[in-house]
Amino acid sequence: MFKSMFPMATDKHKIPATVVLMRKTMSDYNDLGDWLSGPADTIGEGLGIQKVSLQLVSADKTEDPSKGGKVGAPVTLPNWNTIDSEQLYGESKFNVNFEWNEDFGTPGAILVRNTHHGEFYLKTVTLENVPGRGQILFVCNSWVYNHKNVPGHDRIFFANKTYLPHETPEPLRKYREEELRILRGNGKGELKEWDRVYDYALYNDLGDPDKGSQLARPVLGGSAKYPYPRRGRTGRKPSKSDPNSESRDFPELPGTMYNVYVPRDEQFSRLKKSDFNAYNLKGFLHDIMPTVQAIVNLTPKEFDTFKDIDELYFNGIQLPTDAVNQLVNNIPLPLMIKEIFRSDGEQLVKFPVPQVIQGIKSLYTPPTAWRTDEEFAREMLAGVNPIVIRLLKEFPPTSNLDPEVYGHQNSSMTKQDIEYNLDGLSVEEALRTKRLFILDHHDTVIPYLRRINTTETKTYASRALLFLRGDNTLKPVAIELSSLHPEGDKFGAASKVYTPAQHGVEGSIWQLAKAYVAVNDGGYHQLISHWLNTHAVIEPFLIATNRQLSVVHPIYKILHPHFRDTMAINALAREILVNADGLLEKTFYPGKYSMEMSSEIYKSWNFLDQALPNDLKKRGIAVGDINSLDDLDRLLIKDYPYAVDGLKIWFAIEKWVRDYCSFYYKRDEMVQQDPELQAWWKELREVGHGDKKHEPWWPKMQTLKELIESCTIIIWIASALHAAVNFGQYAYGGYSPNRPTQSRRFMPEKGTPEYAELEKNFEKAFFKTITSQLNCLTGVTVVEVLSRHATDEVYLGQREPDWTTDAEPVAVFKAFHDRLAEIEEEIISMNKDKKLKNRVGPVNVPYTLLFPTGEVGLSGKGIPNSISI
Template sequence: MEARLSKETVLKLSTDHKFGAEGNISTHKVEFIVDSDFGIPGAVTVVNGYDNEFFLESITIEQNFHFACKSWVQPKKLDPEKRIFFFNKAYLPCETPNGVKELRERDLMQLRGDGRGRRVCSDRVYDYDVYNDLGDPIMGDAYARPTLGGQHNPYPTRCRTGRPPSTTDSKTESRPSESELIYVPRDEELEDTKQETIDQGKLMAILRNIMPAIIDKIMGNEEVFDIDHYIKESGQSEFNSQLPLSRILLNLGGAVQEFFKFDPPKTYSRRRSHFLLDDEFGRQVLSAFPLSIESLKVFPPVSKLDPSIYGSVESALKEEHIIGHLEGMSIQQALEENKLFILDYHDVYLPFLERINGLEKRKAYATTTIFFLTKMGTLNPIAIQLALPTGNPNTSSKQVLTPPKDDTSKWLWQLGKAHLLHPHMRYTLKTNAISRQTLINAEGTIETDYTPGRYCMQFTSAAYKDWWRFDMEGIPADLVRRGLAVPDATEPHGIRLLIEDYPFAADGLLIWSSIEKLVRTYVNHYYKNSNAVSSDNELQCWYREFINLGHPDHENATWWPKLANPEDLISMLTTVIWTVSAQHAVLNFGQYPYGGYVPIRPPLIRKLIPKEEDPEYSDFVKDPQRYFLSSLPSLFQATKFMAVINIGSAHSPDEEYIGGRNDVTSWVGEPEIIDAFNQFSMEMKSIEMEIKRRNADPKLRNRCGVDVIPYDLLIPSSGRGATGRGVPNSVTA
C-alpha cells in the first residue's frame, strides 16, 4: 500500500524572524488537511524555504501524535531533499507500516556516505575514514605522521571529512586552517553551552600559562621549580570588603593572583612526603589505572616480544627481590592465593624506546611493577623492573628497584615510580574531531605533554592491535580477563573479586547491572524471539557496519560476538553503553583529580635514573630531591599539561548524566520503556548513596581513611567543572 499524503502546508514567518537567536524558542501552529480515514500519521516531511537553518525541536499533531525531531533543518538551497521525521513509535522492519517503509529507506540513504566528495558543515552524512589527518607534512618531516588504520598500524575508523590530500603527501589528508572546524554531521555539533564552557576553559588555560611561559623563557626550562606555588590554598583569595580602599586593592591583587591558580588535585598534599607513600601509590594504581592492573600468574613474568629482535624474554626480577615483602608467604603460595599483581608496560614500550629516548629531553623505560595484596586489603608495590633496548638481541639492559632502605634508594624508588605512572553518543563525534584538530595531531597537546612525543598515537595503535577486543569491553569480562575476578554463580554479578576493596570494580558492577537491566527490558519489549533479531535487516546491517567499517582491521577476528538472539543484543548494547558512559568517565574525569599534581604522575620525564658509573650520579647522591624535580617537566610544560587535563576533566553545565535524559518525550508512545527508565534513574540515585556509604566505611582502606582519597569517579551525578565525579551518558570530553 502506498503512503497516504496530506496536502502540503506552508508556515510563513516575518522577514525579520531571527533563526538561532539566543533564547529564541517559538511555537507555531499549522493546519493539515486530510481525509477522514487518513489513519495514524507516521511521518512528517519538512522543507526549509528560508535563507537560514533552524532547529526543529518537535512536532505535535492534535496533542496525540508526537514527533521528537531535535535536528537542524537546512535551507533548500543547500539541501533540496525533504527532511523526514517519524512518529515516536518504534517499529521493527517487519512491523513498519507500508506507508512509512519507503520514507524510512529514503531517510537512511540521506545519512549514508559513499566515500566521495568533501563534506560541508551543513551536511548530515555519516561516513568512515582512516586516521590520515593527524600529520602536516607541508610543515616538514617533523610534522609527518603515519596513517593509523591498515596493516601496519591497525586502528578503528573516524568520521570522514573528504578534505583533499596534502600537496606533499597524497596519503595524508590536508590539515584544516586554524579557523576551520573539522566536519561532523550538523546535529553532532556542540550546543552553545558546551562550546562556551570549552572556550572559557581555553581562555583560562592561556591566562594561567602566561607567567610560567615567561619564567621558562627567562630562566630556561632546566630550572627546578615549585609547582605548589601555582596551586590554590583554600581561603587565600578571600578579602573583606569593609577594609580601607588601599587594603582592599592589596587583597584584590592577591585574589586575582589566586584566581588564576589551579584548584588542588585530589592527590595534592602540602606534606611533601605524602607522594612517597607506597600504600597510597597502590591505591592510586587501583583508582587511576583501573583497566591496566592484572593478576600475576607466573613469576618471574615473561615477555611476549620476539627474542630475535628484542632480546631475552626472561625478566630480571628474581625471588630475592620480592620474597621479603610477602608477609611470610613463599612466591608459589602468593601466586596460588592471588596475592601478586602486575602493572606491565614492558611489551608496549620497548619497541618504541629507542625512538622515544632519541627525542630531545624525553626519557622512558619499559616498566614492569609487581604489587602485593596485603592482609589489610591494600596493594603495595614491591619491585619495579626498568628495561631499555640495547640494539643487540644477545644482551639486555634491565634494572630492578625495590622498596628503599636509605635516603638514596628512597629517591631511586621514587624515580622508578615516576617513570611507571604515565544518549550514549552525544557529542562523541565532535569530541573526536576536536581531538584530531588540537590534541592528538602532530605537535598537539598529547605529543608535547607526554614522554612518547610523536609516537604517542602509534602506542594506541599497538594496544588496539594486541589487546582490544569488543567481547572483553564489558566490566565482568574485563575483570575475569585480567585475573581480577573469577566466575562465581553465587555472587550477585556472577563473578567474585580477588581484590575485595577494588573501588572501580565494586562500583562499576553496580552500574553495569543497572544498565543491563534497562537494556533487557528495552530489547525484550521489541524482540520477542531469536527470529525477530536475526530477521531485522537494519539491525544486522548496523552490526556488520560496526565491524567491517568501524573496525576493518579486526573484521576477520574470530572473537566478534554473534548477533542471533535477544541475549546477544542485550550483551552487545550493555557493553556499548557501559563503554561510552561509566568506563569513559573513570578514564577521563579522573585525569585532573588523580593526575593534576605533576610530581606524583609526571606525564613527561626528562632524565633516566643514573647508574653509579654515570657522570650525573654524583649530582643525584648530593641532592636526590633536586635531581628528581629536575627530571620532571619544566614549569611551562607542567602548567600547560595541568591546564589541558583540567579542561578535559571538566563537566559542562548542559551535561546529561546517566539516569537522566532531556528527551524522554521520544518514548511518549512506549509507557513500559518510560517506566523502566524511571526505575533506572532511581537505581542510579541509590547507587550514588551506596558509593558514598562505601567511601565512609573505615574497613575499606582503598577509599576511606586519613589522607585516603574517596573514590567518587563512578558517582553518577556531578556539578559543573573538574569535580572528579559524574558519569555522563556519552563520551563528551
Template sequence: MGFCPVSEMMQKVMEMFYTQPKTKAEGNEVEGRRKIKGTVVLMKKNVLDFNDIKASFLDRVHELLGKGVSMQLVSAVHQDPADGLRGKLGKVAYLEKWVTTITPLTAGETMFTITFEWDESMGFPGAIIIKNHHHSQLYLKTVTLEDIPGHGRVHFICNSWVYPTHRYKYDRAFFSNKAIKRNRLYILDHHDALMPYLRRINSTSTKTYASRTILFLQDDGTLKPLSIELSLPHPQGDRHGAVSKVFTPAEQGVEGSVWQLAKAYAAVNDSGYHQLVSHWLNTHAVIEPFVIATNRQLSVLHPIYKLLHPHFRDTMNINALARQILINAGGILEITVFPAKYAMEMSSFVYKNWVFTEQALPTDLLKRGVAVPDSSQPHGLRLLIEDYPYAVDGLEIWSAIETWVKEYCAFYYPTDDLIQGDSELQSWWTEICNVGHGDKKDEPWWPEMQTLVDVTQTCTIIIWIASALHAAVNFGQYPYAGYLPNRPSLSRRFMPEPGTPEYAELEKNPDVAYLKTITAQLQTLLGVSLIEILSRHSTDEVYLGQRDTAEWTLDSEPLAAFERFRRKLVEIENKIMDMNNDKRWKNRVGPVEVPYTLLFPNTTDYSREGGLTGRGIPNSISI
C-alpha cells in the same frame, strides 16, 4: 605451580620481604609454639662439578665451624612493625646432618631434614629465607614443610642456585606454592607495549624505560610495591633481549632517592599509557565505528537507535576537536606525554590486540587476573582484590546497564526470528564488523547478531564504553594526577649511575635531581591545564539514567524499564556513599582521604552546575 625465581626481577620481589642486609629472628615465647619438620632437596656443588673435592671439604669445615645453611620462615599474613611492616620472621633453623650426609660423586639429589619453631603469631608461612654460609654454592630444588597448623603440607619449588651469603647484598627467599595460589602478587606491566617503541622514543628529548611493577596484596587490602623493573633495548640488538635493572623500596639515603626515581619512571609509563590507551584508544577512538554505523544504517525510529543515540551525544565533535589541537602532530599531547611524536603510532600498535567482547567489564576483570568465576557471587565472579573501587562500583553499574538493555531489547525482540529478520539491524552490524572494523572483520569473537543475547551483549558493551568506562578514566585525571611531581608524564634523563655527576647530585640534593628528571615546567603547565579541562563536567551534562526528554518513546514498557534502571542507579549512589564512609575499605579514600566517586552515577543531579566535581557518569563521551 610454585614460584620459580628465574629472573632478576622476581628474585628482587622475594628480597622485598626484608630489604635490610641482615634479618632478625623473632625471639618472643608465646603460647601455641610447636616444632615443624621439613625436608630440603638440593644438589651440592661437588655433584654438579663432578669431582670438586675441595668444595665438599670446605663446606664440611664451615659446618664444623657453625657456618651452615640456615632458613627462616616468613609470615604471609602478619607483619612486623619494627621491620618496616615486612613479613614477620621466625627463628633461624639449620639443615641437619650436613657433615654426616655423604654425597656420591655422581649426579644426584640429597635430602636433608630441618626443624623450625612455629607459633600462632606466625600464621601461614608464605616464604622462606635461606642463607648459605658455606664456601660453595648449592642448587636448591625444593623445601617441604609438614603439618603447618591449619594449612597442612606446604611446598616450595625453588630450582635455583643459592650462592654464599657474601655474594648477596640481600638475603635469598622463595615463595610457597600456596602463597602464589592465594593471589597475593600482582603486576603492572607496561614492558611489552612500550619496548617496540622505546629505542625511537629515547631518540627524542624523552629518556625513559619500559617498566614492570610487582605489588603485594596486604592483609588490609592495599597493594604494596615490592619491586620495579626498568628495561632498555639491548645496545647490540633486540635479539639479545632487554637490558633490565630492578629496584626495591628504600626510605633513607641515596637508596631512598633511587627508589623515588624508579617509582617516577613507572608513573611516567602509566601516565602515558593511561592517556593514550586507556583513555583515547579504549573509549574515544573505539566508539567511533559504532556511532557512524548507527547514524548510517538505523533510522531514528529504530529501537536500537533510540537506545544508543543518547550515548553518542557530542562524541564525534569532541573527537574532531581533539584531532585538531590535542592529538595532532606537534599538538599538546605529543608535547606533554613521554612517547612524544610516536604517541599515536604506539596507540595504534596497542589497538591490534583490541577485542570487542573483552571490553565487557566482567570479561576484562577475568582477563586481567583480578577476578575468578564464581557462580555464587552476585555478578558471577569473585574479586581477588576485594577492596577494588573501580571493579566493585563498576560491576554494579555494568549489571544495571545489562538488565536495562535486556529488558528494553526483549520488548522489541520477543523472539530471535525478529532479530534475524531485521534488515536494518543486520546492515548495521555488517557495517560495524566489515567496514568500521575492516582490519578485524575475520575475527572469530564478533557476536553473530542472531539472538537476544547477541543484541544485549553488544549494546551493553557499547553503552558501558561510552558512559561508565570513559567516566572512570577521564574525570579523575585532575584530582588524581594534577600534582605532577606525584604523577609525572615524562622523564628527561635516565637513572643516575654511581660515580657520575648526576648520582652525586642525587646524593647531595635529591629534590633537585628529581625535578630535573621529570616533566619540565612549561610541559607541566600545559599538561595540568589539559587534564583540568578534561576533568570538568559540562553545564549541560546528561548523566546515566537521565534523558533529554521524558517522552523519548511512547512505549510504556520500555519507559517502565528505564524508570527501574534509574531507581537502581540511585540505589548504587547510596551504596557507594556508604562504602566510602566505611573505614574497612582503605582503597576507597586512600591515605589523603579523597573518596572514590568516579563511578557515582549522579543520576539524581539535575542542577547542571558542572565543574570539577569528581563524580558523575555522563551518557556519552563529550569531553
C-alpha cells in the same frame, strides 16, 4: 467512532499544532552570508515570500504506494521576523493549523522545507486533538538547512513511535529508507556542514607533511601494520606531499569550533560550545601556549623543590608586575588564563588545588600522602587508570615479545628481591594464594623505547610487582626498569630491579623508580585506556548506528543518547590533541610515536573483553565468571573500588538493556530477520572496525542474548568506562609530581655527578628528571579542561522526556534510574567504611568517579551518558 469521541471532527478539520525551534544566534554564525540572512529573510517575508513550510504525511493512507503516504497541504510559520530578543536566544514557538480530513488517516511524519538563507534548529512539533489519536508528538532535535543545499529532499521527521523495520506502516517505509540513504551519502566529494552524512575514513589526517617531514605520521587503519578504528569522513583533498594523507590545510572559520566536517547534529550545543569557548581548548596552541611559555620565561628557573610547584596551587607564583602587565595587555587571554591570573592586587599564577593534595593546608611539608607506597599502589585500583593491574601467574614475569626480534625480555627479578617483603610467604605460596599482582608496562614500551629515547625523553620499560596484604591493600615490592641492549634490540633487555626504601639515597632512588612507572602509566592511560579504548573505538558504532538504523528503530533509540558530542570532541582531538605536534605529543613521553603505539595496542583489542566482567576475568582479578552482584566474592581484591562500583553500574545497565530489548524482540528469529540490525552489525564489523573483521570473537548477532550483550558493552564504554578514566585526570594528574608525563634523565648511577646530586639534593634531582616546567604547566592546563563536567551534562539514567510512546520501555528506564540512585547511596556508604582502605587512601580522596550523577566543573564525580569531552 471518530465523531463520537471528537464531535468537532468533520470532513475538513483543523489540527492545531505547536512548532518549537531555535533560530541561529551570533554564536552560530560561520560566514558573512549568515549575517545577511536576517535582513534578507525579513524583506522576503514582507514581500509575502513564506520561508518555512510543513506538511503532514499519513501513516496509513496513500494515493500511490510507490510515493509513500498521502501528503497534506503545506502550512507556513507566521511572523518569523517578529520574535522578541528573549526568544531569539532561546526557544521560539509558532502556532499553526494543519488541514485534515477522514481520508487522510493518521499523521505519521512531517515534511519540513526551509527557504531561509540560514538554518534553524527544530526541536519539536506537537499536534493536538488529532481525531482518533489525541496528541501526536514529533521529537526532531535537528538543524534544518535551506532546501537548496539538498536538492529534491525536504526534511522528514517521524512521529514519536518506535518501529522494527517490518512493523513500519507501509506508507512510511519509503521515507524511512530514503532518510537512511541520505545519511549514508554517496562516499564522494568534500562534505559540507549541511550534508548530514555519516561515513568512514582512515586516520590519515594526523600528520601534516606539507609543513615538513617532521610532521609526517603513518596512516592508521587499513593495513596489518597500522590497524585502527575508523573515524568520520570529511572528504578533504589529499596533502600535496603525500597523496595517502588528508590535507590539514583547512581555513579558519570565524564563529565555529570545527575546521573539519562534523555533521551539524553531532556538534556541541550552544551551551556546551559556550563552555568550550570560555576555556578555549581549541585556542590553546594559539593563545594559551604562548601565554604559558611567557610565564615560564618570566620565572627564573625550573621547579627545584616541591614548594615551588605547590606554590602553583596554594599561594600562586609571583611574577614581575611590569612583565605581567605587558603579557596581559599584548596577548588575547581566554578565560582559563584570566582565571589563573588572580585579580587580588598581586600578580600571581594559581591553579585549582588537585584532590590528591587537598590535604595539604599550606605549602609542602614532608612527608605528604601522595608519595607513600600505599598511595602509589592504591591508585592502581582507584585512581585514573585502574584497568591495567593484573594477577601475576608466574615468577619471574615473562614477556610475549618475539625473541627473534627483541631477544630475552623476561624479567630479571629474583626471589631474593621480593621474598623478604611478602609477609612471611614464599614466592611460591604468594603465587598459589593469588597474592601477587603486576602493573606491566614492559612489552608495550620496548618496541618503541630506542626511538623514544633519541628524543628529549629518557625513560624505561617498567614492571611494578605488588603484594596483596591481609587488609586488601596492596604494597609495591619491586620495580624493574628495562632498557634495550646498546648493541641492538636482538640482544634483549638490560634491566635493573629496585626495591622499597624510605631513607637516604636508596629512598630517593625508590621514589624515582616509582616516577618512571608513573610516566609509563600516564602515557598508557591517556593514549590507550582513554583515547583508544573509549574515544576511538566508539566512533565507528556512532557512524554505523546513524547509517543503518532508522531514528524510529528501537536500538537506535537506546544507543543514541550515548553518542552525544562524541564525533565533535574526536574531531577537535584530531585537530589539536592527538595530531602531529599536538598537545598529547608535546606532553606525554611517547611524543611523535604516541598514536603509532596506540595502533600497536589496538591489534590486541577485543570487543567482548570490554565487558567489565570479562575484563576482570581476563586480568585474573576475578576467579571464574561474574554473572551477577552475587559473584562479587570472586574478586581477589575485595576492596577494588573501580571493580566493585563498576560491576554495580554494569549490571544495572545490563538489566535495563535486557528489559528494553526483550520488549521489542520476543524471539531470536526477530533479531536474525531485522534487516537494519543485521546491516548495522555487518557494517560495524567489516567497515567501522574493518581491520578486525576476521576476528572470531565478534558476536554473530543471531540471538537476543548477543544483542543485549553488544548494546550493554557499547553503553558501558561510552558512559561508565570513559567516566572512570577521564574525570579523575585533574584530581591525580593535575599535580605533576604524582603522575609525571615525561622523564628527561635516566636513573643516576653510582660514581656520576647525577648520583652525587641525588645524594645531596633529592628534590632538585627529582625535578630535573620528571616533566619540565613548561610541559608541566601545559599538561595541568589540558587535564583541567578534560576533567570538567559541562554545564549541560546529561548523566547516566537521564534522558529527555517523551523519548518514546511505549509505556513498558519508559517504566524499565525509570527502574534503571532508580537503581542508579540506589548505587549512589551504596557508594557513599562504602566510602565512609573505614575498613575499606582503598576507597579513600592516604590522600583522603573518596572514590567517586563512578558516582552516577555529577556536578559542573572539577567535581571528580558523575557518569555522563556519552564521551562528550
